[in-house]
Amino acid sequence: MDAFISLAVHRRWLTVLVSALACFAIASGVVRLVEVDVDFRNHFSKDDPRLVALEQLEETYAxxxxxxxxxxxxxxxxxxxxxxxxxxxxxxxxxxxxxxxxxxxxxxxxxxxxxxxxxxxxxxxxxxxxxxxxxxxxxxxxxxxxxxxxxxxxxxxxxxxxxxxxxxxxxxxxxxxxxxxxxxxxxxxxxxxxxxxxxxxxxxxxxxxxxxxxxxxxEDTAKLGLVAFVTMLVVAFALLHSVSAVGAIIVMMVAVVISGLGFAGWTGMKLYGESGAALFVLMAVAVAHSMHVIEGMLAQMRQGMDRRKAAIHSVQSNAWPVFLTSATTAIGFLSLNFSEMPPFRVMGNIVAFGAMCAFVLAVTLLPALLSLLPVSARPLRAGKRAFFDLFGRFVVTHHIALLVSCGAVIIALIAGITRIELNENPLELLDRSYEYRRSTDFVSENFSGLEPFEYSLSAGREAGITDVEYLRDVDAFAAWYRAQPEVAHVFALTDILKRLNQSLNGDDPESYVVPEESALAAQYLLLYEFSLPMGLDLNNLIDVERSASRMTVVLKNLSAKEKIDLDSRAQAWLRLNAPSLETGATGATLIGAYSIKRNIEKMLIGTFVAMSVVSLLLVFIFRSLRFGLISLIPNFVPAAMAMGAWGYAVGEIGVAASVVTALAFGIIVDDTIHFLTKYLRSRKQGLLPSESVQSALSTVGKALFATTVVFALGFLVFGASGMASNQTLGLLLGTTVIIALLADFLFLPPLLIALDGAKESTRQIRERLKQESD
The missing domain is CATH 3.30.70.1320 (Multidrug efflux transporter AcrB pore domain like)
Incomplete structure (x- = not known):
């Protein structure tokens, strides 16, 4: 690898040309992409039994x-x-x-x-x-x-x-x-x-x-996307102080993003609204890889190394951790394929491919560009100790206090998960800045509910919908629903037949019941249908064979848990009182309620698989079961802490939040790998755990801080989105990566000192630091 990197820099023009041609070839797949799919129903798996039932109902009743x-x-x-x-x-x-x-x-x-x-x-x-x-x-x-x-x-x-x-x-x-x-x-x-x-x-x-x-x-793409892009570049410049370095980062961002989009086109993927998040993740990954390489290059240049050699040295020393972070990011995002929702599967596959492209470009195109551009390093002021040198001393000096206090904070925040309630309401996908949301709020508050349960109630035989026993069961079911406090309106075939029976019995209120005989019910219904004007027939209420009728139950504004509970109670009522009608409800609102529950269950499996694979990979790479397992703690805990904080602050999560743990794991594992790689390198050189922690923080602390700031600000920008899914993902992911950085800086180092095996007392550490100061 070292020889390859050296060759890439020495033949830099050829490297730039080959990289550009490769990116163009992959990116040409963009022309195969079709229009972004924003259909709400396409968020669900085509095999979802309730979606299949809804589509069958719609086909049956035209x-x-x-x-x-x-x-x-x-x-x-x-x-x-x-x-x-x-x-x-x-x-x-x-x-x-x-x-x-x-x-x-x-x-x-x-x-x-x-x-x-x-x-x-x-x-x-x-x-x-x-x-x-x-x-x-x-x-x-x-x-x-x-x-x-x-x-x-x-x-x-x-x-x-x-x-x-x-x-x-x-x-x-x-x-x-x-x-x-x-x-x-x-x-x-x-x-x-x-x-x-x-x-x-x-x-x-x-x-x-x-x-x-x-x-x-x-609007998110045009406004927030631009803000996120500019924010990343401003942060990069503020930390690197080099216009040329930022120029190289821009090239990396563009190359990685168009490669991801091209891959989607060549593989025939359908883009969804959530696919846009993949592009911003790829931009952040490109920036993160670039920052690690550039920061390492600038550090070498401050020590007197020329630009070309510094670029080679930085890439050679960072190639392995950059590869590991790309691989683990890809594994984390590939776990989204466990989701039953197509948009998240697409997002995961695009990011996984793009992350590996980012690695390839980071060891080829990036060093070639850095050796060509007039990158300069701003020297440190004489006698000034770098911030992360001082920070490292603080961490190792107070490692016991940090370990205990961080552990307490972790437990307290994770406990907030118990406050979270699952909810997915299609009426609240947008905030009130959009006319659609204002209209739906007005209608649901002043007119009627907008979330229906739909039933196709079978009579069991052709022309059986006028059987008196069937009608009585349907009417009783409708009456049960009307008695439920969660229901705004119910409409069934029996409403028409009861009205006809009353009309043909002198409008006697006592006759507002289903006809007493099946033949009479059939006669009333036929007479009514013959009298209806064109375009207002009963095809939307009765199937062609007259073997089933449709019943619609319009709900008030309910949470996903309440919808599932109501559906369960309805099924229980049917089993007990009308077993011949027993069926479950369908409808977009109920599909969403059940989908979020199943999606979280599947994503927990996916996240567990991803963590297991990454753990085995890290155990193999670090050649240590202990460090492989230790690495999981700062990778899993931040997402759990962010979800707990969300539980305290908000209390509800939708289906978008069900993939946050997998998304966050794919991102935050990068910092842990960079830190542990530098830590273990120092340990192999004979340094004590506390010394290795100081060395790791001094070496990669600034780069970790910079990449986290880029990730966090890039995601937090989307907290201003008008879309609930983008807003939730932005805020949760931004919070998670910030917590992950704090964990890598304040919790992982004390944990390593405590569990590494080479015991050091606090007194020994302080004495060593005092001697270094003297």
Whole structure:
């Protein structure tokens, strides 16, 4: 390796040319990358049983995407001529939405009534502008007294209206179709707002969420990404005091990042919103490797070595630890393949490849550039002792006190993990700086819940949905759900049949029950379907074979734990009271709740495997089981401490936080390796543990501090992101690497002195330090 490095520097122009060609060849794969996928559902594994169930339900009931438009008059009343006219106009306008299949609102609601044995079905509101005050009172009474309307098309207090838009998007040019739909809705709402300035409009739905996520990612990349990039460079310059050295770092960053992206393109990976985090990790890895090499080179130049020899010497002395840090970083990030969420698997693979590219470039391109550029070292002032020399003396002098106090802090912070509650709420993926979040908050607080449980309840046979026993079971299940405090609204086939039964029995409230005979239920349903206008049939409620019906349960704002608990209680109720219907709920909200739990379980396995592999690698490299195991402590503890601190400060984590331990381990293991490599080198030279600690801190302390500052600030910048996942990852990872540095500086050295085996008393250490000072 030494000869190769020396050759790379002596043939520096050739090295730069070959490196550039290799990077260009890998980076050319970027042209194969397709558009970044921000679809919320693609965060889940295609094999997720609840996602499969949801897709089957949507196929069965001709569902695809749906949107909700909410209209809130400033007057606080929806049952006025002006407000209902605006709802009527918006209903007609929404029928022009691209790929629309159905629009439901209070104005086109199919209201049924009977005259004797004759059933009539007509829209509840026709020509709203011509309604009399009596008409308005009648409509209000019907709407608020009808389970199918109240909480679904009108808020239960009569202040707000909701319009539901159902779409079926094409398989071809699907992404463009989504753009067209959202653009149309925004334009329609803007036009309606200008015509009815006294009405507040809010639009929610999965398509709007995906657009908002895309906007947030673009904003993070354009603003926070630039801030992170500049911050890294400013820190590098502040510590290195060399414009040329920073120029070399920029080249390294660009080369590593485009190599990672090119790898993704050549291997056919699909990029997700979270993939952007991989690029910033790679930038930080490139900076870290470069800082270690450059700091070592500058140290040699201060001792009189010329630039070329200093570059060779620094790379030769750092090549092994840089390789180890790249390898362990790759192992740590490859553990993300244990995650069942595709975005994190992609992130892990990109970083793993990029980290190894960073090593190759650090021992080839970087020294060649440093030997070409006019890098100069600022000399230390005469008589001034370097900070980390003094810091090393402090650590070894107070190693017992540091070991005890750090241990106490570690235990106290880790205990905070018990306060953490798992929660993944798609409604809270963005903060309130985004219109989508403000709209969803308004709707959930003032209109109705936005997180549904969906059921496809099988009757067990074709045309069985009108069997009386089946209907009674469905009705009882719906009634049970309505009695639960977590539920905002329930809609089932039985609601329609009970209303029909009441209408055809003189509107007697006592007749608001399912028909007593199956044949009668079938007759009522057939009569009702024949009376429905085109586009408002029951295909979204009944399957083609009439063997199953759909039931929707809209929830209030619940945590993931509460959703899982409610689903478990529902299944228990079905087993006990209606075993023929027994099934689990599905829906994006429930998929997310179960996914975070499974993802954490799998990532714990992945992190354990990564730690085991790295431990075995370090045992082999250091040729010591003791040091291999010791190295795990400062690598695992910081992530646990950061999670504990998060538990005290926030108390909730989402699915993004489930990969923090693996991500952090892949990053912070670098500092431990650099420190232990220098420590063991000193021990082999015959130095005592305390002397080896001082030597290691003096040699790599500044580089470790510099790389940690780069990592921490680069991640903490994303704490200002409007996306919950980026915000959580940024804050947790930034906190973790800071804690890791403190552990490497304040906990690992005392631990090595205590466990190394060569016993030194505190008195002996102090006497040695005093002699050195004298």
């Amino acid at each position: 569902l695809s995407d749906s949107l909700l438009v909410v209209m809130a008059p400033q007057s606080g009343a929806i049952f006025t001529r002006e407000a209902l006219t605006a709802v009527e106009e918006m209903t007609e306008q929404l029928w022009q939405t691209p790929f629309v299949t159905r629009v439901d609102s209070i104005t086109n609601y199919s209201h049924s009534w009977a005259d004797g044995d004759e059933l009539f079905v007509e829209v509840l509101i026709d020509e709203a502008a011509a309604l009399s005050q009596d008409d308005l009172e009648r409509i209000k009474e019907i709407a608020l007294g009808t389970e199918e309307i109240a909480g679904r098309f009108v808020s239960r207090d009569g202040r707000i209206a909701g319009l539901v838009v159902n779409l079926v998007l094409p398989d071809v040019n699907r992404q463009q179709a989504k753009v067209d739909v959202v653009d149309f809705l925004h334009a329609a709402v803007a036009e309606a707002s200008s015509s009815h300035a006294d009405i507040e409009y809010h639009v929610t739905g999965e398509l709007l969420l995906n657009r908002a996520i895309r906007d947030a990612l673009n």
